[in-house]
Amino acid sequence: MNGPFDIWSDCTPGCAAHALPQMPAAGIARRSAVFAHRVRRALTDGERMADPARLRAHAGALLDALDIRREGPEPGTGALTAPGDGPGTLVVVNHVSWLDIPALLAVEPVTLLAKREVGGWPVVGGLARRAGTHFIDRTNPRQLTNSVRELAELLGSGRSVAVFPQATTWCTPDQGTFRRATFQAALDAGAPIRPVTVEYAQQGRPSTVAAFCGEDTFLASLRRVLAARALTVRLTAHPLLTAAERDPRLGRRELAALAARAVLGGRPSAGAAVPAPEGRHAPVPAVDARDAPVHV
Structure with a gap:
């Protein structure tokens, strides 16, 4: 736990399991060498890695080195963000694994929002810093307002930002709830919201082998992924929630609930509110733990 806004997941490293027999030692060694090279x-x-084309290529190369098949939007087509010259898109994604990050960037090199500790992680930290990740301090609740303002400024400048509003990782793509703070930034910037679901499978069977939960370490997770046979990551981009089309009565609480329903497979997040009655504005709740900043 890093601060008062951290969320504790029920998932543990024990949740991560292979759905198929593991790769032989020779295959694991080959993957390890190729991954290290990439x-x-x-x-x-x-x-230079922050250049969109180079970042997309590097992210795809890392997944290819691990023999991870990709399904979903075609890379380089702008499938995750809204067209036009207005504010950037807030891309909200469920969080399962560190692999979620290269999976997103291989499709579209959006700016990532991450807790500052990620910058010190092995491998992932160096890549995140060079990719232009925007780091925030989650240890101090007084920084929440500043984090929301900074995110709104990024979106207002036209930069699309990917966030993981569950605030921690879960072993399957249908768990957790969405924290609200990033949705306030989208409201402030008039930014569209793109809900995205990330899920993992092995030969079509849902798999938790990529999960990176609880007290897991990057090395332990990497070893599982290196040994995983026929692993696929699938991204599903759901319809945009645009400022022009969404109900003006919706506040951050309602927007978080709508996005969670799309991303988590139709299951409403706990405590989600319904829109206010006709002619009335939904009340904006005070900042609390449910507004916790995101986690990567």
């Missing part, structure tokens, strides 16, 4: 190439790219 990581070195990405890190040596330095600040």
Whole structure:
């Protein structure tokens, strides 16, 4: 736990399991060598890695090195963001694994919002810093207002930002609730919201092998992924919630509930409110733990 706004998931490293027999040792060794080579190439790219085309290529190369098949929107088509010259898109995604990040960036190199501790993580931290990730401090509740303002400014400048509003990871794509703070930033910036579901399978069978939960370590998770046979990551981009089309009565609480229903497979998030009666504005709740900043 890093601060008063952290969320504790019921998932543990024990949730992560192979749905198929593991790869033989020779296959694991080959993957390890290719993955290490691709990581070195990405890190040596330095600040150039923030270039959208290069970032997308590096992210895809990391997944390819792990023999992870990708399903969903075609890379480079702008399928995750809204067209036009207005505010950027707030891309809200459920959180299962560290693999969620390259899976997103391989489709569209949006800016990531992450807790500052991620910058110090092995492998992932270096890649995140070079990719232009925007880091926030989750240890101090007084920083919440500043984090919302900074995110609204990023969106208002035209930059699309991907966030994980569950505030922690879960082993399956239908658990957890969405924290509200990032949705306030979208309201302030007049930004469209793109709900996205990420899920993992092995030969069509739902799989938790990619889950990175609880007291898990990056090395332990990487070892499982290296040994995973026929792993697929699928991204599903749901319809946009645009400022022009959504009900003006909806506040951050209602927007979080709508996005959660789309991303988590139709299951409403706990405590979600319904829109206010006709002619009345939904009350804006005070900042509390449910407004917790996001987690990567």
